[in-house]
Amino acid sequence: MSELLLTAAQMRAIEQAAIDAGEITGLQLMERAGQGAVAAIEAMWPELERAPGRAMILCGPGNNGGDGFVVARVLTGKGWDVDAFLYGDAGKLPPDARTNYERWCKIGQVRTLPTDGLPFKDGTSLIIDALFGTGLTRPLGALGKTLRDVCDAADGGRGLPREDRTPFFPYVVALDIPSGICADSGKILRAAGADAAKGSRASCVAADLVTTFHRPKAGHYLADGPRHCGTLCIIGIGLTQTGAWRDHIRLIDLPVGLSKRSKGHKYDHGHALILTGGMGRTGAARLSARAALRVGAGLVTCAAPGSAMMECATQLTSIMLRRCDDGEALAGLLEDERINALCLGPGMGVSDRTSDLMDVALASKRRVVLDADALTVLAGRDDPFAGLHDGCVLTPHGGEFARLFPDISDRLNAPATKGPAYSKVDATRDAAARAGCTVLFKGPDTVIADASGGACINTAVYDRAVPWLATAGSGDVLAGIITGMLARGSCPINATSSAAWLHVEAARTFGPGLIAEDLPETLPQVLQALLQND
Numbered sequence: 001m002s003e004l005l006l007t008a009a010q011m012r013a014i015e016q017a018a019i020d021a022g023e024i025t026g027l028q029l030m031e032r033a034g035q036g037a038v039a040a041i042e043a044m045w046p047e048l049e050r051a052p053g054r055a056m057i058l059c060g061p062g063n064n065g066g067d068g069f070v071v072a073r074v075l076t077g078k079g080w081d082v083d084a085f086l087y088g089d090a091g092k093l094p095p096d097a098r099t100n101y102e103r104w105c106k107i108g109q110v111r112t113l114p115t116d117g118l119p120f121k122d123g124t125s126l127i128i129d130a131l132f133g134t135g136l137t138r139p140l141g142a143l144g145k146t147l148r149d150v151c152d153a154a155d156g157g158r159g160l161p162r163e164d165r166t167p168f169f170p171y172v173v174a175l176d177i178p179s180g181i182c183a184d185s186g187k188i189l190r191a192a193g194a195d196a197a198k199g200s201r202a203s204c205v206a207a208d209l210v211t212t213f214h215r216p217k218a219g220h221y222l223a224d225g226p227r228h229c230g231t232l233c234i235i236g237i238g239l240t241q242t243g244a245w246r247d248h249i250r251l252i253d254l255p256v257g258l259s260k261r262s263k264g265h266k267y268d269h270g271h272a273l274i275l276t277g278g279m280g281r282t283g284a285a286r287l288s289a290r291a292a293l294r295v296g297a298g299l300v301t302c303a304a305p306g307s308a309m310m311e312c313a314t315q316l317t318s319i320m321l322r323r324c325d326d327g328e329a330l331a332g333l334l335e336d337e338r339i340n341a342l343c344l345g346p347g348m349g350v351s352d353r354t355s356d357l358m359d360v361a362l363a364s365k366r367r368v369v370l371d372a373d374a375l376t377v378l379a380g381r382d383d384p385f386a387g388l389h390d391g392c393v394l395t396p397h398g399g400e401f402a403r404l405f406p407d408i409s410d411r412l413n414a415p416a417t418k419g420p421a422y423s424k425v426d427a428t429r430d431a432a433a434r435a436g437c438t439v440l441f442k443g444p445d446t447v448i449a450d451a452s453g454g455a456c457i458n459t460a461v462y463d464r465a466v467p468w469l470a471t472a473g474s475g476d477v478l479a480g481i482i483t484g485m486l487a488r489g490s491c492p493i494n495a496t497s498s499a500a501w502l503h504v505e506a507a508r509t510f511g512p513g514l515i516a517e518d519l520p521e522t523l524p525q526v527l528q529a530l531l532q533n534d
């Protein structure tokens, strides 16, 4: 199950198709966008509905600005004092924006938006950012001081975290997306040579509320997007289509392949094999194994070198243990054809043994998760992707990704100077195509892609924020959940996306204070809640 995210080009195509089919006009869409934004503001802050105050509306040169003029008109009708500003030339506004500009001009004034600061009036309780939406193509350098004033106005210039602000400072509402953020990548566009370390205060708007239209855009969930959006509200504007692109990006909102184990033998639910490191280094693999068992693999076996057998034996109960010193031993274990999913990497060490075991695992054509040290070993090879196949899953964090795909990583991390910018979704898709398998690129914006171009985002932002998941060993648990799902028979993209969702859900369910050991132990609660609703 998933929700579709759109790129700017997809959104434009959907809008155009609906207009061309005579289903709706551009003007109607703009009216619904503006009306919907005001309704969202009133729902979020009922006190503003009860006592209308003063609002500043900052309109840009495109249709985002047109939405802003609708908001100006609607707020005025509700008793607000509105100060409207235009950045750009009214004569060059696109037709629907121009119409709403003219409608507004019949009831209020428009001033040119200064670029050297915001002429802020006392008592302003709302600032509407209608400068740029999905049409942003370049950095907002020229607006620097004014943008800084928007941020300062909202927090009294003190740089306070949002939750610590007093109500005397105005709320900032961005229409569609905070201006300055690329709707496809979530990156802040910056002039070449601009210093990203100086922060975003001169480069983009930071909003308390974003009202986006029809569907969320990928940039609301990637990179800098989430921390500049505050609360994200999606407003229906009468469009029904989602488009039929193969390159749709999905937002994972429920796992698939978790139906009840109502029948069958334990072997019908798969047998996962987790390779461990040597003595004193088996904890990571044992975490993976526990997670694979908890997510429902029928059997899980740890395969350890002789030196670590005793250590594992004292720690494992329901998880089985076999000795596995080298590739030859692994080949022997794999004569048992019921072993259908393997996990290599957690705690294994960057060593010849890891390399040897990886060759045997890949040659077996079983489903294989390669994580942590296995990825580092892979990256050290002349042709890292030679033995990979479509049953493999790679789970790099940013550092491992950079070692495996240095050119893609450089492109992703290069300053974004024009839109649409190269995104984490683009990077993960390119990596999956090159590796010929499924790639999960970790982070609060975890992106998963397979070699066919399918891509999804597992978000850990907004109401799914779980900063406490950044704890030692949590990645090992994720590798184990993926392996368990593969053992249960899910295909790699479904296993990986479901596992990523369950991983975050377990962290949400447990809450702060979480350590990696808690994740597998919280999975039953998460699974039970899901299966009850099945």
Ligand SMILES: NC(=O)C1=CN([C@@H]2O[C@H](COP(=O)(O)OP(=O)(O)OC[C@H]3O[C@@H](n4cnc5c(N)ncnc54)[C@H](OP(=O)(O)O)[C@@H]3O)[C@@H](O)[C@H]2O)[C@@H](O)CC1
Pocket (backbone or CB within 6 Å): 011, 012, 014, 015, 029, 030, 033, 060, 061, 062, 063, 064, 065, 066, 067, 094, 131, 132, 133, 134, 135, 136, 137, 138, 139, 140, 141, 175, 176, 177, 213, 237
């Ligand atoms: N699609 C839909 O269904 C609906 C869309 N709706 C609304 O329309 C919005 C999209 O409108 P849009 O395409 O006109 O783009 P928008 O963001 O207003 O700006 C483009 C203009 O800005 C300019 N420009 C760009 N960057 C710049 C910069 N740094 N500095 C200066 N100028 C810059 C750019 O110039 P150009 O790059 O062409 O030279 C162009 O003139 C969308 O976000 C939503 O709010 C709703 O009405 C409901 C239905």
Ligand SMILES: Nc1ncnc2c1ncn2[C@@H]1O[C@H](COP(=O)(O)OP(=O)(O)O)[C@@H](O)[C@H]1O
Pocket (backbone or CB within 6 Å): 372, 397, 442, 443, 444, 446, 460, 465, 466, 467, 468, 469, 470, 471, 472, 473, 474, 475, 476, 477, 478, 503
């Ligand atoms: N701020 C964050 N919010 C949510 N999840 C995070 C955050 N930072 C990291 N994660 C997740 O935590 C896990 C960390 O994995 P990894 O970097 O491999 O750590 P380790 O090697 O310690 O297990 C990944 O699944 C990643 O997506």
Ligand SMILES: [K+]
Pocket (backbone or CB within 6 Å): 064, 129, 130, 131, 132, 133, 174, 175, 176, 177, 178, 179
């Ligand atoms: K905007």
